[in-house]
Amino acid sequence: MTTDATFSAAVSPAEGATAAHQIDLLRTMLLIRRFEEKAAELYSAGKIRGFLHLYIGEEAVATGVIQALTPEDAIVATYREHGQALARGVPAGAIMAEMYGRANGCSRGRGGSMHLFDVTRRFYGGYAIVGGGLPVAVGLALADRLRQRRRVTVCFFGDGAVAEGEFHESLNLAALWELPVLFVCENNLYAMGTALGRHQSQPDIARKAEPYGVTSASVDGMDVLAVESAARQAAESVRRESRPHLLEARTYRFRAHSMYDPDLYRTREEIERWKLRDPLILLRGRLESQGALPAERLAALEREVDTRVAAAVAEAEAGELEPVEGMLDDVHTPPAR
Amino acid sequence: MTTDATFSAAVSPAEGATAAHQIDLLRTMLLIRRFEEKAAELYSAGKIRGFLHLYIGEEAVATGVIQALTPEDAIVATYREHGQALARGVPAGAIMAEMYGRANGCSRGRGGSMHLFDVTRRFYGGYAIVGGGLPVAVGLALADRLRQRRRVTVCFFGDGAVAEGEFHESLNLAALWELPVLFVCENNLYAMGTALGRHQSQPDIARKAEPYGVTSASVDGMDVLAVESAARQAAESVRRESRPHLLEARTYRFRAHSMYDPDLYRTREEIERWKLRDPLILLRGRLESQGALPAERLAALEREVDTRVAAAVAEAEAGELEPVEGMLDDVHTPPAR
Amino acid sequence: MKTTYREAVRAALRDALETDPRVFLMGEDVGRYGGAYAVSHGLLEEFGPERVRDAPLSESTFVGAGIGAALGGMRPVVEVMTVNFSLLALDQIVNNAATLHHMSGGQLSVPLVIRMATGAGRQLAAQHSHSLECWYAHIPGIRVLAPATLEDARGMLPSALRLPDPVVIFEHASLYGMEGDLADDAGAVELDRAAVRREGRDLTCITYGGSLGKVLAAAAELAREDISAEVLDLRSLRPLDVATLVASVRRTRRALVVDEGWKTGGLAGEVSAVLMEQAFYDLDAPVARLCTAELPIPYAKQLEDAALPRVETIVAAARALLPAR
Amino acid sequence: MKTTYREAVRAALRDALETDPRVFLMGEDVGRYGGAYAVSHGLLEEFGPERVRDAPLSESTFVGAGIGAALGGMRPVVEVMTVNFSLLALDQIVNNAATLHHMSGGQLSVPLVIRMATGAGRQLAAQHSHSLECWYAHIPGIRVLAPATLEDARGMLPSALRLPDPVVIFEHASLYGMEGDLADDAGAVELDRAAVRREGRDLTCITYGGSLGKVLAAAAELAREDISAEVLDLRSLRPLDVATLVASVRRTRRALVVDEGWKTGGLAGEVSAVLMEQAFYDLDAPVARLCTAELPIPYAKQLEDAALPRVETIVAAARALLPAR
Numbered sequence A, B: 001m002t003t004d005a006t007f008s009a010a011v012s013p014a015e016g017a018t019a020a021h022q023i024d025l026l027r028t029m030l031l032i033r034r035f036e037e038k039a040a041e042l043y044s045a046g047k048i049r050g051f052l053h054l055y056i057g058e059e060a061v062a063t064g065v066i067q068a069l070t071p072e073d074a075i076v077a078t079y080r081e082h083g084q085a086l087a088r089g090v091p092a093g094a095i096m097a098e099m100y101g102r103a104n105g106c107s108r109g110r111g112g113s114m115h116l117f118d119v120t121r122r123f124y125g126g127y128a129i130v131g132g133g134l135p136v137a138v139g140l141a142l143a144d145r146l147r148q149r150r151r152v153t154v155c156f157f158g159d160g161a162v163a164e165g166e167f168h169e170s171l172n173l174a175a176l177w178e179l180p181v182l183f184v185c186e187n188n189l190y191a192m193g194t195a196l197g198r199h200q201s202q203p204d205i206a207r208k209a210e211p212y213g214v215t216s217a218s219v220d221g222m223d224v225l226a227v228e229s230a231a232r233q234a235a236e237s238v239r240r241e242s243r244p245h246l247l248e249a250r251t252y253r254f255r256a257h258s259m260y261d262p263d264l265y266r267t268r269e270e271i272e273r274w275k276l277r278d279p280l281i282l283l284r285g286r287l288e289s290q291g292a293l294p295a296e297r298l299a300a301l302e303r304e305v306d307t308r309v310a311a312a313v314a315e316a317e318a319g320e321l322e323p324v325e326g327m328l329d330d331v332h333t334p335p336a337r
Numbered sequence C, D: 001m002k003t004t005y006r007e008a009v010r011a012a013l014r015d016a017l018e019t020d021p022r023v024f025l026m027g028e029d030v031g032r033y034g035g036a037y038a039v040s041h042g043l044l045e046e047f048g049p050e051r052v053r054d055a056p057l058s059e060s061t062f063v064g065a066g067i068g069a070a071l072g073g074m075r076p077v078v079e080v081m082t083v084n085f086s087l088l089a090l091d092q093i094v095n096n097a098a099t100l101h102h103m104s105g106g107q108l109s110v111p112l113v114i115r116m117a118t119g120a121g122r123q124l125a126a127q128h129s130h131s132l133e134c135w136y137a138h139i140p141g142i143r144v145l146a147p148a149t150l151e152d153a154r155g156m157l158p159s160a161l162r163l164p165d166p167v168v169i170f171e172h173a174s175l176y177g178m179e180g181d182l183a184d185d186a187g188a189v190e191l192d193r194a195a196v197r198r199e200g201r202d203l204t205c206i207t208y209g210g211s212l213g214k215v216l217a218a219a220a221e222l223a224r225e226d227i228s229a230e231v232l233d234l235r236s237l238r239p240l241d242v243a244t245l246v247a248s249v250r251r252t253r254r255a256l257v258v259d260e261g262w263k264t265g266g267l268a269g270e271v272s273a274v275l276m277e278q279a280f281y282d283l284d285a286p287v288a289r290l291c292t293a294e295l296p297i298p299y300a301k302q303l304e305d306a307a308l309p310r311v312e313t314i315v316a317a318a319r320a321l322l323p324a325r
């Protein structure tokens, strides 16, 4: 499998997305980028612990896909889910506080970086067993089918998850039962240190949908407008036909797999080549060429995002610790409820 | 999915199989048929217990496929494996004794009908967890690859097993690592009471190989000559290229899933329609039309087979019971070995 | 009315489907086939394919789909045909069903009921004869039930469906044919307490599920020798009703735990350890365990019989617990 | 020589690859990445991709392939990255690896070694912090080992590779960085006996794996209070070396079992039950268990710390076992 960074987007970019909309997308991607840069810093400072998987380089995927969702739609993600959470509107402060393990975290400090939840936004969380989220997404869609709700459940997972049996079982079940699941494979070409070509006998992921009679498409995951339009088409058909769809977004992670990863399995050159297609740079370039992003506008955007990240950190720092006495409270649902 | 009993064999029947060879095939299929008819009788008589899954109607699959194997090749089968065991040459007496739970059984009474083993014939057994045999077959082939032995491992499984994650994982791994596994799907159109179309979103099983870059073919599983020639071609390429292949044999079970099954999920008509394509009748018809099977020859064959089945029963009846004291001996391999 | 364990479970399923639109059944062959043990026979015809769903052979995914459907507001009843196949679904049960309420800081709940047949004794050999209740009983976040009577077969399911969290119900395959009388208005039962199935003075025999019948038969035999055995049915395997266990043993001062699971690391050991902690000074003899011999269950009848607890071996173990007389 | 637990395991792997052509490694990221815990770092470069095989994320299948390769005459060493992911491979381990020798009437043997990291304590939250050694210890047909020292990290693997049957080795993730001295000629160790890691008179503290260090630290602290604690390292979790346990407790007459697993249905209960059966009349106090609190392991440090056994809680539990003075 070549890791050449140029793709022909299988789905053409959204025609004439307004400058305002493109700036919204840039704001979201910038927020994810700065939020995670800060998180990495805080991890080194020992404020954040456990596993931390950064999404840097892949921001266009979550940002573009989630454009296609309504508040009624549901999201199931992985342990690499800060981007999905932020793009869905989970407050940055609640996410940062969660990574601090504080009571004001979005999972009350129980979950940490890998297990962000926000039920009010139908953000059904980060799943840290690879492939483990797919059946849950199928079930959420089954509930919608049984209740005749025209909702879409989006399920994010990586290329590595495609090797798990649950990928196969979930595509078959979703297709067999005509369930509205949008499966989004974030193909960043590596499962930890294992390159796509060393874990898939046939590396074209979009083709994996064929034997189930599931439609699929591939999209340039570095081009947020391409991702958005592919996701809109996909979500539209999933909602209309109550059938699953597999969308492969070809992307790349600029950082190591996790903070523990020495990143010895790929070359600097490969990483640098991909950074030329940094989704933020691509979108910024497009806006600038349209004359839609004057320097001061961009600077303002940067300031705005920095302020939000700083506020998120402040919120996390100010958060209380959950009392040890209440430790056993959340094992079972209180009868009250 | 239509259960229409006519197929165009994807692979054409072996040209000019000699009459002698065809009679050998008929002998094997007849042995399987009579052996199982007797087993069913003995089950009702309480001589055989536990689960008993009959292969009646599917004899052409095991009989044809195993023609393609050398004594060095390996076989992994399911709980419906009397046919494979007999076709491989496991003594009928040892199989019947196993079903009686006797010490002279091929698994010394530990396994019963679902767990026949004969290591001298590289018959690696019946696996009763659906899909559970596939990874084992992949591993046997991996050992052959690592030892540079040009052997084939044949793995039999049903259409229902195709829904299990291990089917997906095993095809990917065998293809990725270039392992000589011949995957044989015995598509009898039902997984217990669940018709193919109600467990597969897309019922063409041969197509399931595509996303792994694995070659595949479908064959009329009621035509033993077609199965043999398809299996010979498949085994040949697996051996030559050290790559897996998926062969779908379209067949049908004439009996219930197991002796417990009231068989309420399919119509008499459907069963009768399939019985018109009984693999024994088809082959007998072909031989007779060639004038190669005079009535007395057939009668002699029937007598020969009946004698072998009777001898098998006698052997089982004469078998000792394993002493209860030795019960714990076979939990671990004795250090001696 | 006269009924069977199988019909009692079916009545509970039908009742749940009738009274709660959020309830649906899902599992291999629960529909057309009528259930591997005929438990759901007729329910597809009565409630249709949307609410009685035949699943492909994909244990991990249809159990996980049950979790997702529960998150989505439904009350799924998932049948995993047998505990033997549930090994393929353990990741979903242990890592998702049992953890989501906690990991989400209390935002999510998973009101999922998983039923499965368990146990040995029918010459099904090593892969089809597991009793892994103890594994499930080890996991915080799920409840584990083992109905051993018609009342519990009928009543534990509706009670489980009222709980907001995952419940795993183990039905011993040898019980489905058990006949008996059941009150016409039988319904939900309480789930927290172990039940004294027979009162006694000389020792307490603690068991559950498929072994209860054997233990009661043994108690009857012991009575003929003037040994008065109390028989306790755990009913709930997680949490254990320790108070009832301890109260009984405090009276009888002797205990025998009978469990079809393997001894090492099994549920009988847990019961023994709990009595060690809470009734040590009341014991006149060490708590004894009678479990299945530690080997893969063999097919041959005499070998399987020898491996499993039997009435005779229970009687012998009980006698051995008592002072020689 | 000075070394670490990680390097000791690596040395054992390298040695096995060098001395036995039938040995090969297989698992996720054991090659290019160098192992999730860097255990197999450098081995791909040294032995090549045929013998150090990076597997796709397909736990059930690469573990099953290990079983098949063992049947085919190889000596596979399969790394399942962590016990958390091994749930996906349990069917292959329990229904195939553990049963094939028996089910085949002794014809087949499965000389397979499966290594996996286990344990909590690094703020990895509920799905990445399991300690399910007790589940494996429940299964007849497999051996279960827990190296807690450099000698055992170096020696248990070669010894396991000499066995003709499946062996599961649990390496507590917190031990990989442990430093110490190891004899240059360190190699295979015997596997059957528990080890007395510290001698004592007043009570026996029984533990294994990642908890050994905490228990030794607690014993040192207890010594300052003139409490003499013997520390026993189980080493083999299946089978248990009951004789050594009983001999120690007969002397000290008191026992505390420390286990990072959850208490209910865990290994500590098994140890307590065995002592109940074989040392009841020698006990001056009930055997106590100190285990992990019964909840999915939380991420927040103070919550995780509170959930796990700690030196202070071990010391307190030991004190509570002794007569007030």
Ligand SMILES: Cc1ncc(C[n+]2csc(CCOP(=O)(O)OP(=O)(O)O)c2C)c(N)n1
Pocket (backbone or CB within 6 Å): A080, A128, A129, A130, A131, A157, A158, A159, A160, A161, A162, A186, A188, A190, A191, A192, A257, D028, D057, D059, D081, D085, D088
């Ligand atoms: C079942 C399982 N096996 C192994 C792991 C360890 N692990 C965590 S992430 C990962 C790689 C996953 O790769 P991919 O699915 O491509 O997602 P990415 O990290 O690239 O976003 C692995 C092997 C796990 N969490 N779950």
Ligand SMILES: Cc1ncc(C[n+]2csc(CCOP(=O)(O)OP(=O)(O)O)c2C)c(N)n1
Pocket (backbone or CB within 6 Å): B080, B128, B129, B130, B131, B157, B158, B159, B160, B161, B162, B186, B188, B190, B191, B192, B257, C028, C057, C059, C081, C085, C088
């Ligand atoms: C993992 C698993 N789930 C369920 C079962 C129960 N079961 C035994 S055979 C069978 C149907 C299998 O159908 P198929 O693979 O088509 O094989 P066939 O019986 O038709 O030959 C089922 C569901 C099992 N043995 N293993």
Ligand SMILES: [Mg+2]
Pocket (backbone or CB within 6 Å): A158, A159, A160, A186, A187, A188, A189, A190, A191, A192
């Ligand atoms: Mg990836």
Ligand SMILES: [Mg+2]
Pocket (backbone or CB within 6 Å): B158, B159, B160, B186, B187, B188, B189, B190, B191, B192
């Ligand atoms: Mg079938």
